Amino acid sequence: MSIFVFLCHQFWKMRVPMDKIEKFLRFQQSLEPKRYSYPDIVAMTCNFKVKLGQGDFGSVFRGDLPGGYPVAVKMLGNTKFNGDDFISEVSTIGRIHHLNVVRLVGFCSEGSKRALVDEFMPNGSLDKYIFTSNGADRYFTMEKLNEIALGVARGIDYLHRGCDMRILHFDIKS
Numbered sequence: 414m415s416i417f418v419f420l421c422h423q424f425w426k427m428r429v430p431m432d433k434i435e436k437f438l439r440f441q442q443s444l445e446p447k448r449y450s451y452p453d454i455v456a457m458t459c460n461f462k463v464k465l466g467q468g469d470f471g472s473v474f475r476g477d478l479p480g481g482y483p484v485a486v487k488m489l490g491n492t493k494f495n496g497d498d499f500i501s502e503v504s505t506i507g508r509i510h511h512l513n514v515v516r517l518v519g520f521c522s523e524g525s526k527r528a529l530v531d532e533f534m535p536n537g538s539l540d541k542y543i544f545t546s547n548g549a550d551r552y553f554t555m556e557k558l559n560e561i562a563l564g565v566a567r568g569i570d571y572l573h574r575g576c577d578m579r580i581l582h583f584d585i586k587s
Contacts, residue, residue, distance in 0.1 A: 447519040483533035513568030
């Protein structure tokens with residue numbers, strides 16, 4: 414009997430966070446960003462054919478939405494973004510709309526599979542645009558450097574003062 418009670422308790426502990434996630438995700442379907450199924454993610458990335466990079470939280474792949482709209486799909490690892498962290502990321506980043514901040518287009522949460530679908534940046538990340546991979550110096554005009562600096566400053570200013578929610582940003586690079 415005690416084993417049965419223990420197993421029921423373990424099941425209930427696992428079920429409550431999943432119920433919370435599913436409740437949030439059902440509500441989220443009526444809002445931006447769009448919820449995608451895992452087969453949708455596999456299809457849009459052509460079975461994860463083009464890897465754009467690797468970050469602290471997972472791998473990033475090139476994808477295309479129906480209609481040819483390019484996206485970057487970040488497949489999240491199992492160590493982070495389960496439960497509340499994932500809900501927080503989708504609900505917060507999904508409501509941010511600014512020219513100088515990458516927009517969250519969609520997400521996937523299916524079993525243990527988690528993905529964020531971001532707008533695609535054709536020049537790659539800012540750090541890869543500024544710094545070359547072979548170590549050679551890249552030269553920019555003062556006008557271009559000023560344009561880059563102002564864009565970064567505008568994005569940060571929006572996150573700190575123009576946004577209606579508190580944002581903690583850990584991955585500003587360059």
